[in-house]
Amino acid sequence: MGTSEPPQQRTTSFTRSCSNWRLTAALSAALPPRLMINKTEPNVNKPAPWRAPAGGRRILEEIRRRLRLERGELTLGEQQVFLLLAVIIGLFSGLAVVLFRMTIEYTRLTLFGSGLVITPLRALLAPFAVGLCVAVLVMKVFPRARGSGVNQTKAAVYIYDGFVPFRTVIGKFVTCALAIGSGQSLGPEDPSLQMGAGIASALGRRMRFSRDKVRLIAPVGAAAGLAAAFNAPIAAVLFVIEEVIGKWTAGVLGAIVLSAVSSVVVARWFLGDQALFGIPSYHLVHPAELLAYAALGVIGGVASLVFVKLVGYLRPRLKALPRWTQYFQPALAGLAIGVIGLWLPQIMGAGYQYIDQAMHDQYPWRIILLLGAFKIIATTLSFVSGTPGGMFAPTLFIGAMMGVGVGGIERHFFPWLTGSVGAYALVGMGTLFAGFLRVPMTSVFMVLEVSGNYSIILPVMISNTIAYLISRQYQRTPLFDLLSRQDNVDLPSMEERREEQTLLVEDAMRPFQDPVLSSQDSVTDALSRLEGTPGEFFLVEDGRGKWYGITKDMLRGAVLAWDSDVALGSILREPPLPHVHPDHALDVALSRLDDVPFIPVVHRADLTKLEGVVSLDGILKAYRDTELLAKARRRSE
């Protein structure tokens, strides 16, 4: 180490830039001044530069390399900026969700007053009048604000390179606050997801990230929005991964987690860390009680089916009506909900306070059944009419009512077996989440996160799994995929992705019939062993687990060029052949095949042991066979 070259020829990392002089000044205060050298200025008549001790110089060089200070401008790597931005997105999304919830509450207070009892005139007029306003806003000003927000975010990721117009964020905020506050049976979580995605998209585009990063920034914001709305960061992260991205990518996972955590911090800062509804204590009274939860799973599965089919049936029919009717559909849906609300005001709005009451066993079972049934009808009407708003809160409501109903029946017939109905309500919420939205992992963790009680995991898993399986059996297409197909948008199905069979090398490899040569073998011996063998390309193993390829022509050439007793090892060409293992994914083999006819498949514990070989033909055949099998299965179904 040393600086033998003249200072002016030394490559410097610091230069003064007129647009960043303040940053440079700050840096110069932090670093020894003699390091700030302008590479254009000659070093004549300047005192000998100060040199840091050798170890110190290495540290400074490392700092410079990591910070990559060039032209006086602090430029972090794109990944670091992405993570920093994720935190900022989380903060913005958290603020947006806080303001959103307050706006919904203020709207409700203004339209309905502060009491739980709503006068008939307000119950009918408010959702109708606001429905008209919302329809005009959606049709004329904010067309992309329609829908729940989940599919719109997915479309941004897969179709529009992560583009969500900021106008959509404003539109979603305004229209959903009006709709939910006026009593439409919808929830604020899905819109929060889309608003977070929109905020992230706006910031990401301004940051001039690469296309890949811009595409991935929307789910980062989506997780932030959902986490703040639910006050459940884990569930939000899981939902985005399970339903929006569809895969666990290390690159984006960190950003998603950071944004979710920072948005929840903001939400809790302002709104407190109380759950949206009172969480009952839970303990398993008797193992036989799990049967009741299994029954809840069955009922939840059936209810999910009814709900999905109702939405799937009505939505395209209403969309097919003349365009002018779409100005009135939300208003008429609101009116219908108002009529139901005259008798059952609990079905209006998101309904969290009524979930709380249900968890405290405030309703007789007949009312519970009616609430569950009419909430399905009300939510369907709100959603299929095109009113912007989400499905999460109504799903929780219906699940809670269902759970309380089952818990009440269980307590009536088997009081010694039953805990609190609140626990059934909690499990019911997760059950319908799994069955209706088809997000089983998210539903389990959501219940755990909201309840803070791990002992509830057994009934949750049982109930959720049963509901999910029933829903999957009788409704092949999940809700979000169904909605996207009705909109003529072909978004990837996350459920299908999860269930896609990953092809492995062992599905495409074949046994290697030809002799395997050793690097110790002589060239003539090798050639004589290979005479009569039809193939041209052969494998040579060097005894240390490295494999090489050799042809007959190479052997013949070596015989002519060298002594016939020369070992094969001396004529092998580097680098050795890449190898794969039987459990590798096929795309790994594909990427390693390069320009050789095949590569060896070797044992993981003994690299000298050949399991077989895999070639391009074998890989293509494996893919084709799998596709044929899938087609045959689909035909039989």
Next chain:
Amino acid sequence: MQAERRCEQCGQIIPWGEQKCPACGDDERFRWSVSRNELLLLSVLVLIILFSITTFLVKTYRAKERELAQKWYVSGERELNAGHAEAALGDFRSALVYSRNDPLIELHLAHALSAAGHYHEARAYLLGLWASEPGNGTVNLELARLAAGSGSVAEAVQYYHDAIYGQWDANPTDHRRQSRLELAEFLLKVGQKAQAQAELIALAADLPPDPALQTQVATLLLKTGEYEHAAPLFRQALRLRPNYTPALEGAGETSFEMRNYPDARRYLARAKRLGPLSPQSQSLLETATLIQESDPLAPRLSGQERASRARRAFTQGMQRLNECAAAHGVSLDNNQQQSDFQKVHALASALQPKVRERNLTHDPDLLLKATDMAFEIEKVTERACGEPRGMDLALLLLSQVQEGGNE
């Protein structure tokens, strides 16, 4: 220049090398262009501003929430105090919307539910409160009351104990005392006298100088049969309030039960002078008076009076014997002396010619025999014909006193 990118306005692709969007015509040359660093700094600035705005708005909203919660809470209290429990329910539920999970409101809601007869729903809220504060005295007391109302004895006792030893925000001593008193009343009601006694004795050890409270506890002790503890409490109450009628009646009854008939007569007579007695107290007073006036063995009596009382007792006994035998269809003239009646009749008949006042005056043994015979007759007839009344009762009680004295 960037590679192909999307238009900020409409999202359409802007081809490479172009600056204007072919779909909407938006020209990005006229857009404000910032570097990443500047954008990051700007974002932080905007965040700070938004934080400030949101803080202000949230504070305003929170104030509004508190105001509404208070308004509905006060309305609910008003309705509940006026006896309109159902109306109060709606008000408390509205208050809970604006003050979620507020234990005070939930507790009042539980009160209202209980008052409206929705015990099950009240219990649900109380259990929720209990889960978060298992040591809360108020919650435990309410749960105890609900359990007591539904007949769950063990559960009620458990909750009452938790209330007695639980946390109370204000006046803990009074609340604990009240809880223990309620528990004792409940235990008496369900027939668990021994447990009730234990609670009342513990309660009696720590009572304030309150005649009403002392009398209440002493009355409960009397019901459990714990006269030894009841009597001093009644006396304490009377020391503080000498003309307190319930204490006088209680003291009279306690003395009567302890066979201290002079004291019983004294207390009850004092109570009678202050106002009409309860039927039971009146009966006790009459009996105590009879006892005192007809006891042949009472101290400081003249010989004539003693003899007169002994003769009257003997005569009364014979009359009772004849009535009782007749009621059972037993002939007392039969000489075979099979039944108790016949045996005692034979003895009494043999004694009867000698039972004259002149004889009784001069013969203490005869007086004693006549008195004992009268007592024996009352015991036999009580076993056969049930509890006597009037003079016969007085004689029977005197016989018990004598037995107790002989022991």
